[in-house]
Amino acid sequence: MAKAVPDTRKLILRAALKQFANAGYAATSVQQIVDGAKVSKPALYYHFADKAGLFQALVHEAHDERYRILREAAERGGDIRAQLENILSALIEYFAANRELLRIAFSTMFAAPGEVPEDLSCDKKCERNFEFVHTLIQTAQKNGELDKRFDSRELAFGFYGMANFHLVAQLVMPDCQTDKKTAQRIVELFLAGAAHKPRKK
């Protein structure tokens, strides 16, 4: 029976998430975290090896959550349009309710190399997440659902780029509402293209 344990550890994680999301890794002090969690500093160092280890725990959670969302949404099946719509609206919905995790995920994706702990191996997780979408698109391309003129990687870049930009926008401009309908229109834009078509089909 582990009962007395999780309280403090989770308290620390929650406070750290808030602080890191608000100020980034380097600008957040361990003192701020323990103040926020209302624990002592050695309590933090009892549960985590160091500041970097605490941060890593959160980073991995963020990327793994993202991966889980991706997989669950894609498994709901349907054609590529339905899959992309599901993925995008699931990401939007989840991260609307978990803005801090989203912030952590992006700030490690785009961070300068020295801004974040050295051994933070999130490259692999970022790549894994991207490759999941890439594979989805590759398959759809082989099935004839997507235009074969494009390189599958370019297609994945295109979709991932549009999707991430909207997610970031949600972060930067919180009042800019982004919902299921938005997700549908983004996918429509990705699939149909922006150009005006004089004749259909």
Add this chain to the structure above:
Amino acid sequence: MAKAVPDTRKLILRAALKQFANAGYAATSVQQIVDGAKVSKPALYYHFADKAGLFQALVHEAHDERYRILREAAERGGDIRAQLENILSALIEYFAANRELLRIAFSTMFAAPGEVPEDLSCDKKCERNFEFVHTLIQTAQKNGELDKRFDSRELAFGFYGMANFHLVAQLVMPDCQTDKKTAQRIVELFLAGAAHKPRKK
């Protein structure tokens, strides 16, 4: 005649750019900058009010350069396809040669609020840059070049998202070559859409 001035100031700016790009704002110390520039700390504080002021100078340069690139590329005219191609390939080309400035621009765009000096008013510059592209797209839409079913803002988001994602990719994976041809294919993807079309027109 100001002659003796620019040497030290530019030395500091160059060293600061490198350091900030490599480690972000918070994780870069003033000491590292002055060591890199081979000047003394008070020499830095003679030319800049404080660490934040030095950073601001670089941020504004980064965003203004980006704006300049956008305008110059758009002014070369042509239809919306040519304009977007010009913009994208100009951005890719410029930032391939100025990776540090690109890093500064992105790390301030996506930074957590507390990671960067408070009064750093780059929101306006980011918005200005985005709105320039937005206006371009709006005009093209009115001219009938772009599909009127989409909201102009969504179109701009889509293009800006794709474009920025490729620029970021260039940052994260330096060996991933991105050139004029890539720019053309990205624009083609944006305009034509990813979906397979059984019949043309």
Add this chain to the structure above:
DNA sequence: CCATAAACTTACCGAACGGTAGGTATCGCA
């Protein structure tokens, strides 16, 4: 030939940093 101001220098400040040494309360278990 000296006054002034620009462009620095050496030497240092107090505060905050990440992290720890060493002691303590509380538990299950023998």
Add this chain to the structure above:
DNA sequence: TGCGATACCTACCGTTCGGTAAGTTTATGG
């Protein structure tokens, strides 16, 4: 009742931080 393990605590460490006070050199103009 005792003994070790867990889960902390207070107090403090050495280092580095951003920033500055006060003195020095150099160019210029009167």
